[in-house]
Amino acid sequence: MNILIIGTGYVGTTTALVFAEMGWKVTGLDTELRKIENLRQGLLYFYEPGLDEMLIKHTGSGRLQFTTDKAKAIRDNDVIFICVGTPSRPDGSADLRYVQQVAEDIGEHMNGYKLIVNKSTVPVGTQERVTDWVREAQVHPHPYDVASNPEFLREGKALEDALHPERIVIGADSDHASGLLQQLYASINCPVIVTSPRTAELIKYASNAFLAAKISFVNELARLCDPLEVNIKEVALGMGLDSRIGPKFLQAGIGYGGSCFPKDVAALLLTAQELNVRLQVLQHVVDVNQTQYLYLLDKVRNRLGTLAHKKIALFGLAFKPDTDDIREAPAVRIIQTLLQEEAEVRICDPVAQLPAELKVSSVAFSTSPEEVLDGADAVLLCTEWPMFRDLDWTRLKDRMSRPNLFDGRNFLDAGRMTELGFYYEGIGYK
Known part of the structure; x- marks a missing residue:
């Protein structure tokens, strides 16, 4: 054939x-x-x-x-x-x-x-x-x-x-x-x-919707972990060891993005709506995801006060590592919000590129972490690229105006970052 x-x-x-x-x-x-x-x-x-x-x-x-x-x-x-x-x-x-x-x-x-x-x-x-x-x-x-x-x-x-x-x-x-x-x-x-063809088509949508639900569940749970002073990473570990749950897609962060989950969940919800079926759980999955990046920004505001004229560095633009895909990427939403609040934004990503609408004077892009951290008031880790874990954070801290680190993917070791002199916050994780 x-x-x-x-x-x-x-x-x-x-x-x-x-x-x-x-x-x-x-x-x-x-x-x-x-x-x-x-x-x-x-x-x-x-x-x-x-x-x-x-x-x-x-x-x-x-x-x-x-x-x-x-x-x-x-x-x-x-x-x-x-x-x-x-x-x-x-x-x-x-x-x-x-x-x-x-x-x-x-x-x-x-x-x-x-x-x-x-x-x-x-x-x-x-x-x-x-x-x-x-x-x-x-x-x-x-x-x-x-x-x-x-x-x-x-x-x-x-x-x-x-x-x-x-x-x-x-x-x-x-x-x-x-x-x-x-x-x-x-x-x-x-x-x-x-x-049947209809069953095969629904298997695809149902699979992505369920994975999106796991992500939104652990992200919402992370919001509870902060006031309880509980580590969401340890909660997820304990949950994931149950074979009925499994460890995948239980990493708290700033939400899912890409070309599949947002699009497929929206299409499945619309299909249900057309048939007068309410998928309440799935609607809440979307609601949590659309607000999760704001939870990280609330942490930044609580630390810095107004974001106007603050220099904010972002590590990562792609919605996940090992891709240059920025469709529905939480980092893009964060940048848009920062610009609305008149912050100066500097971005580092090894492969992803800025979309045309973000190529403005208040946004700088570089593949060099050192460049984007010069004089920064805070750095937000938005994509868990391995290169960010392997950086010389001691040297990088000295380039910042204020060593505030907000880990949107709970990717770095909180204890180590604190020992190095950073003010560190993750998502349900300190």
Whole structure:
């Protein structure tokens, strides 16, 4: 089988590379010529550990090619994965315009049986809509199946998750479609769940919503830990040792961000609203997350008073380490609030870049921690990059106007920082 990946973004590029690594012949299709030309040259346009080496490997091996010729790509490939974006609309719903366009392109150019697979994260019922869109666009009637095969990739760990997944979910209405997908994944050793397309689509949303709920739960609990003088890290450790709970996603901080959790939780809430179902727990998950970064800023204000004309350094801009993704990043919300309060902001991140709207005179950006700490009244750690743990904090303290350290990820050792002379506060952790 020849595989076509439509959409060479984060999910599409990772999917294409992993199938090539598994030995399949893969074509990546995108409408952006510059993006395709870069990929052909082995140049990855986003940061994800391990993918750049694999891109060079498989563009050289001949198992992976990239094109902008959608008609030929659709004709020449048997299995077509839809990996285009589904951004949120203002009301929280998923924008399916790109999925619809791909479905119509497939219908127009298909020349025989095709297995069409939704890899993009889409609302429940999208498989049925794609089926209709393909049929309505067909110039000549050809048989096809539409299946759902959601991705479960963590940014920063995408290659590991794709090569060694904890499960593969296949949502298909026909045995032929599910059989083909199981054949594609035959070399992967993990549980395979075969179910209906609607169930597969909901599994994706439900998984991300539950993980978001764990994060908001521990963040809200951390707010209680501060007045109780209890260490949230020890509470989370004690909870996480219970196999029914587990330790993952129990790290208190300034909230979740990225391209998945905020978007998927909002879409699931909207689906429930449309069906007159109240998901009260999930709504509270969102409410906690939208205010968690303010909890850190309250700590800063309690220490510094007004933030006007204060020099505030931020360590970390990306929503998590090992990625350059700043979508829905808590650090961005913090910067926006600091600017509204007329603070001077200095930011250090090893890979993420400032968005255009934050490139203003009162914001300075550097990859050098020393530069951003010069004369600072406080430093806020917003992303737990390993480089920040390994800094010479004794030397850095002397560069600051006032050695105030607010650890938004509970990443540093509170006792050590205090011994070094910092005023240290974390989230439910001192």
